[in-house]
Amino acid sequence: MHIGIVDRYQDLKRYSHIASVFVRYGFGELLDRLRAEHYLPRRRRVFGRKAGEFRHLSTPERLRRAFEELGPTFIKLGQILSTRADLLPPSFIQEFSKLQDSAPPFPFADICDTIESEFRRPVSEVFLLIEERPLAAASLAQVHRARTGTGARVAVKVQRPHIRALLETDIRILHDFANLSERRLPESRYYQPVRLVNEFARTIRRELDFVREGRNIERFRRYFAGDATVYIPKVYWDLSAPKILTTEYIEGVKISDIDGLNAAGLDREAIAVNGADFTLKEVFEHHFFHADPHPGNLFVLEDNVIAPVDYGMTGAISDDLADHILAIFIAVMDKDIDSLVRLLQEGNWVPENLDVDSFKLELQDFLERYHGLSLQEVNMSEVLGEAMNMIRRYRLHMPIDLVLMARALLVTEGVARMLYPEFNIVEHAGPYAKKLVRQRYGPIRYMRELYEVAGEAEAFARRLPGEMGQLLTKVMRGDLSIKFLHTGLENLIMEMEKSSNRLSFAVVIAALIIGSSLIFQSGLGPALLGYPVMGLVGFLFASILGIWLIASIMRSGKL
Template sequence: MHIPYLTDKYKDIQRFQFVINVLLKHGLGHIISRLNLEHHLSFWRRIIHRPSPETHEIWLSAPERFRLAMEELGPTFIKFGQILSTRPDIVPAEYIKEFEKLQDDIHPFPFSDVRDIIKGELHLEIEDLFKEFSEQPVAAASIAQVHRAVLPSGKLVVVKLRRPGIEEIIEADLRILFALANLLEKRIPSTKQYNPIGIIKEFERNIKKELNFTKEAYHIEQFQRNFQNEPTICIPKVYWEATNKKILTMEAIDGIKISDIKRLEETGLDPKIIARNGVNAILKQVFIDGFFHGDPHPGNIYVLEGNRIAFLDFGIVGRIDERMQQNLSDAILGMLLKNTQQIIDCFWRLEAIDEDVDKRALKADLDAFVERYYEIPLEKLKIGWMMQDVLEIAIRNKLKILPEFLLLAKTLIVIEGVGLMLDPTLEIIPLVQPLVSSVVKKRLAPSKIFNDVLKLTTEFGSLIKTLPQEIDLLLKKLQSGRLKIEFEHQGLGDLIKEFDQVSNRLSFAMIVAATIIASSLMVQANIGPFVLGLPLLGLIGFIISGVLGMFLLVLIIISGRF
């Protein structure tokens, strides 16, 4: 049977079967059954397969077994699990907790491959580009590994190289993920509200950006421009003569990891100043630049002399446009001013509320949220708590949450945690307030109002011009009978599957019965040759009928429907 998104290549089909077998191995056979994929199992696995895990996993929870399956399936599925761990709007908390444990540490590829990549991409030998080049990588992951090197100028750099063949592996796995998402929507219509195919498309965009190191280099340069007048922030320099989509060469940062508080203090650095510098840097990225580091965990932040902050790993970045900046600022002001309606208006403008949302229940939840924080002084409020509570309210009330907002929420929660680790007395809301106020003031500036009115007038004029044409086209289609309305049945997949199974078993039973009748006629006709006094052909017929009958009985017992 052809599966959409999968090619007919042997490797694709083989990999798809491997994915199904891994799910079965880890006790996730119920997924195979729900998606009607039993026919992709081998013949004997199809007969004996059960949705139970292997013996050593029998006491593990479903989320733990799901994590183990993803780890066995390799880098694409590990990355996908890591992305799902940031989606509390669609993934239950117990699965998020497990997916956060996914690691993509992997053995480094040999130095001979490093030489081949550099020669093939930059058309020069390593010795022609670098004065020194360490053969041992300082880090190795599923997508890339990193080596230290020295340029002919004597500048110390790090060189990030994409793992050979990883692009082809990810492309093949993406086709499988798309196929599974498509089957999920068809076989389990209730999952459509979560938009499985849309989730895979978003993942595809993100992982392809990570594969292209040129994009990461542009991200680095964008951060450099945004912080060129900020002496407390250091962004590494990109060396373009040794950079392309498979290789990224940038300035090496020799500092102290921000989580190493003991060493920071021994070096004479001030954790409290560092905490403020780091938090202010992220807040500026969000509320001023609209372009922020999407993964500011302690491993990606180093501290240099003078309490300066250096950010590393710019593969994951977030962007929020002016409209989202304004609504985010209004929502935060609504929280601080205990104004529930202002928060609801922000959700509405961001198109998070549709006709299925219970407005009264949403307002009641937000009223309770405001009441919970009413007695807490502003300087004691934690933005992480507030973000977490807002996300829970959005999930409970089935609001549509933009992926950008989820990444933003995660970033703010992580950087607040880093700040509080350095300085438990850090007050973040007072740092947020002036930035939020500046966004609001910018929106109310006369020049901004004039530009908005001009833009609105232009869009309205365009609508007036095209509206008659659109109406005319609609009427013409209606008159000519070419207006199409598409209907889609839902929930009939399982019924069709049941009919197929019933008809197959009925046909099988009829064949067995026919074989028994034919054998009986041969015995009655008493036609030789004979074995034990019975006609041989009749005896063979009875044996075949018995085997087929037992086989049918086993299938019925395994199905549990008898």
Template sequence: MFSIQKIGVIGRTYRHLNRYRQIIAVFVKYGLGDLIDRLNIDQYIEVGMQMISRKRRERVDKFTTAERIRIAFEELGPTFIKFGQILSTRPGLLPVDYIDELSKLQDNVPPYPFSGVKAIFTSELGVPPEELFSSFNEHPLASASIGQVHKAILKNGDYVAVKVQRPGIKKIIEVDLEIMLHIATLMERNIEEISFHKPVKIVEEFARTLENEIDYIREAANMERFSRQFIDDPNIYIPKVYPETSTSRVLTMEYIDGIKVSQSSILEKHNEDKKIIVERGANLLLKQIFENGFFHADPHPGNIFVLPDNVICFLDYGMVGSIDRTTRENFVDLIDSVVNEDASTAAHVLLQLTNWENEPDIKYLKRDLEDLIGQHLYKTLENIDISRIIQQVFELSYRHHLRIPPDIFFMIKVFGTLESIASSLYPEFDMILQTKPFIKKIKLSRYNPHRITKDIIRFISDLNFFAYQFPKDILDITRMIKKHTFSIKFEHQGLETMLIKHDQISNRISFSIIIAALLIGSALIVISKTPPLVYGISMIGIVGFIAAAFMGIWLLVAILRKGRL
């Protein structure tokens, strides 16, 4: 569990000051200083941050703003790289060129020394790796920002892959998340065009995703859950987990010797059937989404292996998605209504799938959906890019101030990845045809007698609870009114920004008064020739003038940095 605290005024506690300075310096270096200025960040960082010198920008003019953000995220390390990767899966949240650029972020970093691996093992399992394994390769198979994977052999002869977390990575992520949460709070407060997207909520959702990914016990539990769900399916293989040598920072699993789906030429050499591979992979992912409601949320080509007889094996279960039955049914209705050119149904389903504060004008939403569907009318059914259409639908939703839940973004990502893999291995793959049986099954399940009976029982139970609870709630409210403890909370949005400005003005006036007092007092001391004297001039007065000069320059620099007097 991450220990993330909301940051107040950093200058008073010096929490994470150096890292905050580094983040701001990187953004300024890559020409993103205007964004920092709009955050009014100096009100929180105080003197320490006001003294940051604006480093001379590197030659970034040749890069677009999107490229500069990507480069800045890469320089800032694992937390920002992961955050950029998550943002790249959210159509509508950012312009297309930003999403395309952030999708290029790579989580490849140099491996850390084996001494760090031994330290983690000793800390987590009480003994170094050589006491648990008959062989442990010191050189990792793969290295990423959160951890690295080593090949090893257990005492019983089993070949395993051991994922070991980077030393200190949890603390690094916690610090970055606290700073990101603070920056998101300032964005929500000071930048109107960003506040609608609820950046604080986005960072909190990202923190939960990262927390799941960094907890190897949770990843092992995900693998066990997938294994149970596909126990009778011979087309998929889930690696075995070895719990006796696994902890929250060390994960030991069965070593998989297969071919990545990205290695098309090697698949051809081994005479693997690409058509079967794509269809099986698609069927397994669609089954995870539409039947199980629990799916692998990061099925990129490097995480999917092909074993003998075209058996599919997924790796890296740290990022998973979960959707309930109602969401699955609504998602199916959305696909069905778009494919059948029913904009009215699509609009109503979209409202059920998304979160919103003020219900949008359904007439304009329907009109925009009709325009979007019309762009694809000329295509035959088998040529429709279903993932692209769904992505465009959710891009459109942002224009109507509809926010999409994170697990739906993961679903869109899975569809996009699936079509990308299919286009490289088997371009003739028909996504619509593959999806149809699942859509049909979900639609028919609504009329299953057992399902209808369960829904009726649930409705009666909810009605019974309401009938029982409602009078109690009314009685509680009445008692609060009688005791004069009933209150209604109002939120005045934008008031805090005004208070900050007022505080800023007050500070400058106070500073100016102190400077004026120093000047007048020093002048009186010099005139009265208060000792000690040097060449007949009072040194106390001179010190007062120097202090006033420094404070005056400091105040002037602070005002000029804000761009207004």
């Protein structure tokens, strides 16, 4: 993507703001280690190392407050990091979970401007009525209740003005910091900062794509069309645009409003079961799930029907990943430690330097403690918490969609237990898992796979003669070449470039000093206070360059 001069200027201003906030919250030393001064205006290049008024706070709390102050992008980043219990310790997860996706409402005039800009006609011609007071105001968008020309009640989600430009600026800055971290902070490489930022950028750009969110809603409507326990709102495509999403207004009770549920005469046990069924069906049957099923996004209608809203964040499990998860599940049930470790290695989920023997012993101890327990005795939150601790200790790398799936199941269990404390999602998930096993190892699946393999074999057989002929032709012509790719040498190359630049400066300084000395000895040219002007100018330039070179070396910490 082409970045213009205006964008770079905006980046520079935002860099300064981000740096000042992190310094104020006590992260100046981290910026020093990153040597981020090259990305900042000169007046911002001296970083403090004290947390000042925030020094009494823990590191996770200071980071959470910094994210809050830095606005929508960093709030969203913290919220997504709060789902990564496989990467971060509980103290960070707990703090980031406090980040609320709320913001002061923006003016109704901006709502009207966006609607008129998107539809190219007055608001009164788009909606019969739109309420000025918002139903909800979040960091990326704002929701207003409205009526269509036919009188239907709808919820209109309108994107905040200029939010995309701010997000893109922040994403570029996060990419810069991620690259610096991987190059200059060896301990950060386990967390794969560049990969994390790429995943975050993809997630938040999807949330800003209201057309995509509308497609997600329609996909869920197809999946649950015949399910009387779930209701998915309708999308009004004629009243939607890239920055506006209009959906059917859901008139229900929030699933977390226990008093409201009781007052409406709803059955909390049935709600818990229906909510869990919704999550289990989308995960195990459709492999496409609502990745943010917190209580604020779930409403309950008459007859204990579950009505989810806000489909901006979704997850998907590919068929290959589903098969891999199922194989892992079977290995766990059989307590087959060797197969379990092999499957984790085949999925590239384990680091190359894994202590396999120690990992196997801990896996065996973990499985022995839960094997043989009745489903009623298994607490999913406890099991997943312990599993995540093991994942962090051994630095396993889990696919992001698998982590989101685990979180969705965990949140679902938490909501269900809030409604009905005796609920056990592990016991409830048993029939879904058995159905998945039957589908995976049934004759229809084997016949389909055999047909696919036969097709691939036929295609390979057709391509082989031609590709072998091309290879032999290249060999005979001497055109066959082998490419070598060097990795891990970036830091060495950069340091060599710095050293050669400094050496060049030193040679230039030495030449100025020697040349000026010869001019002083010869006394050639005009004089000032009895000294040759050319010699004085040469010594002056040599002094300036020498001081700059020394300062540069000292600033790098490699004197």
